[in-house]
Amino acid sequence: MQSQIFHYPAKDAVIKLHQTGDQTISNRLVDEADSLQGSRERSNALDSGHRACQGCGEALGARHAIDTALDATDGELVVVNATGCLEVFSTPYPQSAWRLPWVHSLFGNAAAVASGVAQAMKMQGKENVRVIAQGGDGGTTDIGMGCLSGMFERNEDVLYICYNNEAYMNTGVQRSSQTPGGARTATTMPVGEHPGNNFGTGKSVPKIAMAHNIPYVATANIANPRDLEAKVRKAMSIRGARYIEVFVPCPLGWGTASSDTIKVARLAMNCGLTPLYEAEYGQITQVTKLANVQPVNDYLKIQRRFAHMFQPGNEHQLQSIQAIADANVRAFDLLSSSNEGEE
Amino acid sequence: MSVEVNGQRLIPFATTLEPGSSRANKTGSWRSLRPEYVNNLPPCNQACPAGENIQAWLSHVQRGDFHAAWQEITLNNPMPATMGRVCYHPCQSGCNRKETDGGVQINGTEKYIGDQALQHGWQFARPEQESGLKVLVIGGGPGGLSTAYHLRRAGHSVVICEAQPKLGGMLRYGIPSYRLPREILDMEIDRILAMGNIEVRTNTRVEDIEAMKQAEGFHSVFVSVGNWIANRAETSIEDGQRMLDGIEVLRQVENGEEHGMTGRVVVWGGGNTAIDVARVALRVTGEKPVMIVRRDMSGLRAHPEEIQDAVDEGVEIMVLSTIHTIRQGEVVLEKMVADESGRPHPTGEYLTIKGDSVVAALGQSAELSLMEKLGLSKAGDWEVAVSPAMMTEIPGIFAGGDMVPSIRTVTAAIGHGKKAARHIDLWLNDQAFPEAKERVIATFERMNTVYYPQATMHKRPKLEAGVRIGDFREIKGSLTAAQAIAEAQRCMSCGNCMECDNCYGFCPDNAIIKLGAGKGFQIDYDYCKGCGICAAECPLGALDMVMETI
Numbered sequence: 001m002q003s004q005i006f007h008y009p010a011k012d013a014v015i016k017l018h019q020t021g022d023q024t025i026s027n028r029l030v031d032e033a034d035s036l037q038g039s040r041e042r043s044n045a046l047d048s049g050h051r052a053c054q055g056c057g058e059a060l061g062a063r064h065a066i067d068t069a070l071d072a073t074d075g076e077l078v079v080v081n082a083t084g085c086l087e088v089f090s091t092p093y094p095q096s097a098w099r100l101p102w103v104h105s106l107f108g109n110a111a112a113v114a115s116g117v118a119q120a121m122k123m124q125g126k127e128n129v130r131v132i133a134q135g136g137d138g139g140t141t142d143i144g145m146g147c148l149s150g151m152f153e154r155n156e157d158v159l160y161i162c163y164n165n166e167a168y169m170n171t172g173v174q175r176s177s178q179t180p181g182g183a184r185t186a187t188t189m190p191v192g193e194h195p196g197n198n199f200g201t202g203k204s205v206p207k208i209a210m211a212h213n214i215p216y217v218a219t220a221n222i223a224n225p226r227d228l229e230a231k232v233r234k235a236m237s238i239r240g241a242r243y244i245e246v247f248v249p250c251p252l253g254w255g256t257a258s259s260d261t262i263k264v265a266r267l268a269m270n271c272g273l274t275p276l277y278e279a280e281y282g283q284i285t286q287v288t289k290l291a292n293v294q295p296v297n298d299y300l301k302i303q304r305r306f307a308h309m310f311q312p313g314n315e316h317q318l319q320s321i322q323a324i325a326d327a328n329v330r331a332f333d334l335l336s337s338s339n340e341g342e343e
Numbered sequence: 344m345s346v347e348v349n350g351q352r353l354i355p356f357a358t359t360l361e362p363g364s365s366r367a368n369k370t371g372s373w374r375s376l377r378p379e380y381v382n383n384l385p386p387c388n389q390a391c392p393a394g395e396n397i398q399a400w401l402s403h404v405q406r407g408d409f410h411a412a413w414q415e416i417t418l419n420n421p422m423p424a425t426m427g428r429v430c431y432h433p434c435q436s437g438c439n440r441k442e443t444d445g446g447v448q449i450n451g452t453e454k455y456i457g458d459q460a461l462q463h464g465w466q467f468a469r470p471e472q473e474s475g476l477k478v479l480v481i482g483g484g485p486g487g488l489s490t491a492y493h494l495r496r497a498g499h500s501v502v503i504c505e506a507q508p509k510l511g512g513m514l515r516y517g518i519p520s521y522r523l524p525r526e527i528l529d530m531e532i533d534r535i536l537a538m539g540n541i542e543v544r545t546n547t548r549v550e551d552i553e554a555m556k557q558a559e560g561f562h563s564v565f566v567s568v569g570n571w572i573a574n575r576a577e578t579s580i581e582d583g584q585r586m587l588d589g590i591e592v593l594r595q596v597e598n599g600e601e602h603g604m605t606g607r608v609v610v611w612g613g614g615n616t617a618i619d620v621a622r623v624a625l626r627v628t629g630e631k632p633v634m635i636v637r638r639d640m641s642g643l644r645a646h647p648e649e650i651q652d653a654v655d656e657g658v659e660i661m662v663l664s665t666i667h668t669i670r671q672g673e674v675v676l677e678k679m680v681a682d683e684s685g686r687p688h689p690t691g692e693y694l695t696i697k698g699d700s701v702v703a704a705l706g707q708s709a710e711l712s713l714m715e716k717l718g719l720s721k722a723g724d725w726e727v728a729v730s731p732a733m734m735t736e737i738p739g740i741f742a743g744g745d746m747v748p749s750i751r752t753v754t755a756a757i758g759h760g761k762k763a764a765r766h767i768d769l770w771l772n773d774q775a776f777p778e779a780k781e782r783v784i785a786t787f788e789r790m791n792t793v794y795y796p797q798a799t800m801h802k803r804p805k806l807e808a809g810v811r812i813g814d815f816r817e818i819k820g821s822l823t824a825a826q827a828i829a830e831a832q833r834c835m836s837c838g839n840c841m842e843c844d845n846c847y848g849f850c851p852d853n854a855i856i857k858l859g860a861g862k863g864f865q866i867d868y869d870y871c872k873g874c875g876i877c878a879a880e881c882p883l884g885a886l887d888m889v890m891e892t893i
Binding site for chain 1: 358360361362363364365366367368369370373405406793794795796797832833834835836841842843844845847848849850851852853854857859860867869870872873874875876878879880882888
C-alpha cells in the first residue's frame with residue numbers, strides 16, 4: 001500500500017528576486033509556483049461566516065491545508081474533526097462553514113474515527129477517497145494522544161493535521177502540553193516565584209510521530225504558505241499514516257493584535273523556536289533554513305502572554321526561551337550557509 | 344431534526360448541517376475598522392521634477408517589455424536617453440529601497456530604455472487631429488523642446504525660435520559631451536521634430552514677443568530662454584589679463600570657437616557649471632585645473648558624484664579661498680574662514696598660485712529684457728513670476744525653465760514644458776485649470792518590507808579616470824538588459840497594488856474577492872471582520888484601515 005514519495009518542487013525552487021521572490025502568496029512576474037491560495041479556483045473549504053475571532057490563525061491554517069488537500073485529491077476527501085475551537089467556530093448549530101464531507105465526534109477520538117472512515121473506504125473499494133483528521137493541540141497532543149499513537153502504529157491511511165496554538169483556546173485559554181514555558185494561561189497565571197507555565201514541561205509530537213516510523217511527518221507555519229501547501233500536497237501523495245503540525249497564532253489567547261497574526265507566526269519561525277522540517281520514516285529529510293536568526297525578544301514582546309517576562313527580575317525567563325531557540329538552531333542546523341536571493 | 348420516510352419517523356444518528364450554510368452569518372457586523380484599497384504616491388514619482396510615473400514604467404521593465412516602458416516614460420518626458428544621462432535623479436534619493444539595500448538605479452534603467460528606443464527607431468505617434476492653433480516657443484532648450492512635444496501631442500502647431508545655431512540649449516551648450524554624446528541628443532531632438540508641424544528657426548533671437556505674436560497670429564507663447572548671463576564678481580585684474588565666463592567657455596568649446604583657456608586653468612566657483620568647466624579645461628588643455636571655492640567642502644553646490652568624478656580626474660579643489668588678483672601666469676588668493684553657520688569671512692591672508700587663465704563660474708541669470716518689454720514683474724532678482732500653471736501675469740504667455748523660480752535643472756525644465764503645454768492646451772480650449780490634488784506619500788513606514796528578498800544594486804560601469812580625460816568620450820557605460828530588468832525588479836511598488844495576493848491569501852474569512860489579473864481586488868464587507876491582516880501583510884502599504892462610522 002505504500003506509494004513512492006513524490007517530491008514537490010515549491011520549496012526547492014526558490015524564486016530568485018522577481019520583486020518579492022516566493023515570500024508573498026503569488027508573484028505576478030513568474031507563472032510557476034504560485035500558491036493555490038492566490039488562485040481564484042481555490043475551493044474555500046472553510047467558508048465565510050464562520051465565527052472564529054478576528055485574525056484567527058487556525059481558521060487561516062485550516063483553509064490553506066484543506067483547500068490544498070482537496071486540490072491534491074480532486075475533491076475526493078473526507079475530514080474528521082476533533083472537538084476544539086476549529087470545530088466550535090465552524091459548525092455552530094444550525095450552520096456549517098465546511099464545504100466538503102466533514103465529521104465531528106468527540107474531543108479525543110478524531111484519529112480513531114478517521115482510521116475507521118479510511119478502513120470503510122478501503123472495504124468499499126473507494127481507495128480514491130482520502131481521509132484527513134484534524135484538531136487543535138489539546139485534542140491532538142493531550143486528549144487524543146492515545147488514538148493518535150494507535151493510528152500511527154497501525155499505519156492507517158490518514159493524514160492527521162494538528163493546528164497548534166499552544167493552549168485550549170475555546171474553553172478559555174487553559175494550558176496544554178504545547179504551552180511554552182513562561183506563558184500565561186488561565187491555569188498558569190504570571191504570579192509567584194515562577195510566573196506562567198513551568199519550564200521543562202511539554203512534548204514534541206512531531207518527534208513522537210517520527211518515533212512511530214510513519215512515512216511522513218512535517219512541521220509548517222501559516223506565515224510560510226507556499227511551504228505549507230507543498231507539505232500538504234506531498235502528504236497527500238503518500239499512503240499510510242502522516243502527520244503535519246501547523247503553527248497557528250491565536251490573537252485572543254496570546255494577547256496579540258488581530259492584525260499581527262502572520263507577523264507573530266513569522267517571528268516565531270525566524271527566531272528558531274518553531275523550526276520547519278520534514279521527516280520520512282523517522283529520518284529528517286529537509287530543514288527550512290533561515291537567512292538570519294532574530295532574537296526571541298522580537299517574538300515575545302508583542303504577546304501579552306509573555307508580558308511579565310519583560311518586568312525586572314524575570315530576565316532569566318527570556319534567557320531560558322532564548323536558550324531553547326539557540327538549541328533548535330544548532331539541532332536543526334537552521335542557519336543557511338548560502339545567501340539565497342543574491343544573484 | 345427528524346425525517347419521515349413512508350410514514351415512519353426516523354431519528355438521524357447525527358446532526359447534519361448544510362455545507363457552507365455559515366454564509367447566513369454576516370460576520371461583517373463585528374467590524375470596527377474597515378480595510379480600503381488606496382493608491383498612494385510613490386516617493387520616486389513625487390521627487391521627479393519631470394513628473395514621470397517611474398513606478399509604472401519600471402513595472403513594464405520588470406517583465407522585459409521595454410517598448411511599453413518607453414511609451415510610459417514618454418507620456419511625460421520625450422527624451423529618456425538624454426535624461427538617463429544628465430538628470431541628477433532626485434527619484435533615487437527618494438527611493439524607499441534606500442532604507443534596505445540601496446535605492447533602485449532608476450537613472451541607469453531610464454538610459455537603457457532610452458537607448459533601446461534609439462536603437463530600434465521607436466517613433467512618437469503623430470496627433471490624430473490637428474487643432475489649427477499655433478504656439479510660439481522661444482528657446483529651443485529642454486523646456487522649449489518638451490513644450491513643443493506636448494503641444495504636438497495635443498495637435499497644436501509649434502514654431503521654435505532658438506538664438507543658437509542648433510536646438511538643445513543647455514543640453515548642447517552647457518553640458519559637456521562626455522556626459523551627453525551629441526548624437527544621442529540629436530536623435531532625440533529629431534524624433535520630436537518628426538512629429539511634424541514644428542517649424543524651427545535657429546540663429547533667431549526674438550526681440551519683441553507681442554509684435555511677433557501679432558504679426559504671425561500665434562495663439563499662445565511659451566518662453567524658456569534659459570540662464571545665459573554669467574554672474575561676475577569684483578576682483579583686480581592686472582597685466583592685461585581677463586576673466587572668462589564659465590557658461591560662455593562651455594558654449595565656445597561646443598561650437599569649436601576660440602575659448603581662451605590655456606595652460607593651468609583656475610575655475611572660480613563650486614556649482615555644477617564650475618565642475619563642468621574644470622573637467623572641460625582638463626580635456627582641452629591637458630593640464631590639471633584648480634577650482635577656487637569660497638565655502639568649505641560642504642558648501643559645494645555641485646552634485647556629489649560630479650565632484651567625485653572631477654577629483655578622480657585630477658581636478659584640484661581649494662576651499663575657503665577667493666580670488667583677489669589676477670596677474671600674468673599667477674593668481675593671488677585670499678584665504679577665508681568659515682563661521683559657525685558656514686559663512687566664509689575674509690582673513691587678510693594671501694597666497695599666490697600658478698594660473699594661466701581664469702574662468703568665473705559663479706552662477707548665471709536670465710536675460711530678461713524680453714520679458715521686461717512686456718511689463719512683467721520679476722520674482723527675486725533674476726526670475727519671472729509664473730502661476731502654478733506656468734502662466735505669466737499676461738494671459739496666454741507662459742514661461743518655464745531656468746528663468747522661473749525653480750531648482751534649475753534640465754529635468755525641471757522638461758517638467759515645466761509639460762506642465763506649460765498642458766495648461767496652454769486648456770487655455771486654448773477655454774477650459775479652467777484643474778486644482779492640484781494632494782496625495783498621500785507612500786512612505787517606507789507604511790510598508791511591510793520583510794517580503795522583499797535582499798538584492799544588490801547594479802551600477803553602470805564607468806571609464807577609468809586616466810582613460811577618460813584624453814578626450815570627450817562618454818564616461819558612463821550602460822546596464823545590460825538583464826541588469827536593467829533586475830534593477831526594475833528591485834522596485835518595491837510602494838503604495839500601489841501589484842497583485843501579490845497577500846490580502847486574498849491571508850484573509851481568514853475569505854472576505855477578499857480576487858477580480859483577476861490586472862483587475863485587483865474587492866472587499867466583501869458582509870464577511871470582513873476588520874482584523875487588519877490584509878493591511879498589515881500588504882508589502883506595499885496599499886491598504887488602509889479606516890474607522891467604521893455607524
